[in-house]
Amino acid sequence: MGNEEHDIDWDELFGSDNDEEEEKNDIKINIESWSCIPGLLLARAAISHQDQMTLLQAIADHRYFHDNADQAMCFGALPAHFSWLETWVKTKYPELFPQDIVNRTPLFDQAIINLYHKGKGIKSHIDLLRFDDGILVVSLLSSCVMIMQKEDHKVPLLLRPGDVLTLSGEARYEWEHGIEEQMRDYIDGEWIERGTRVSITLRKLLTTS
Incomplete structure (x- = not known):
């Protein structure tokens, strides 16, 4: 694949720093289940x-996607x-995780950064x-639909920029999640x-004795 398909105009993607419509940090977010x-x-x-x-x-700045890489890990x-x-x-x-997960230290010790x-x-x-229970995914730049799947049961989730998805328990261990390769998604009409x-996906490696 040629370099022209991987060149990223970060300035264009970032948008303006003068956006006056910033949400205040003390606004309570809406959590769906x-x-x-x-x-x-x-x-x-x-x-x-x-x-x-x-x-x-x-x-x-840290060049996670240098040399045409689409993935990096920490x-x-x-x-x-x-x-x-x-x-x-x-x-x-x-409330994004069960209490036993929230109380562990560290909460996360592995990050995977993906460019789509x-x-x-x-x-x-x-x-x-x-990886241990409790996974967090931050979605940035573009919207997409993620499909949660267990056997023949599929549940589409619309992920928008700034959304945070968390998986624990049954959602983490029994349901698959994926994103279909397509140019656009159809959801809710x-x-x-x-x-x-x-x-950005954050996880914790299981400790070994």
């Missing part, structure tokens, strides 16, 4: 526009530009069992055009 998928929570517009831009700037003590999300969960939104060019997706899967999307 699904009775058919215990352990699945979706916090709508949970990350402010400014914090989204800060995350994207850190990803660009292990161990997470860098500050990601680790603040642990404090964010523990102090502001502990327009139309790209990820095969339906359950995260490897080498609406077509959603895809653009470049970035996701």
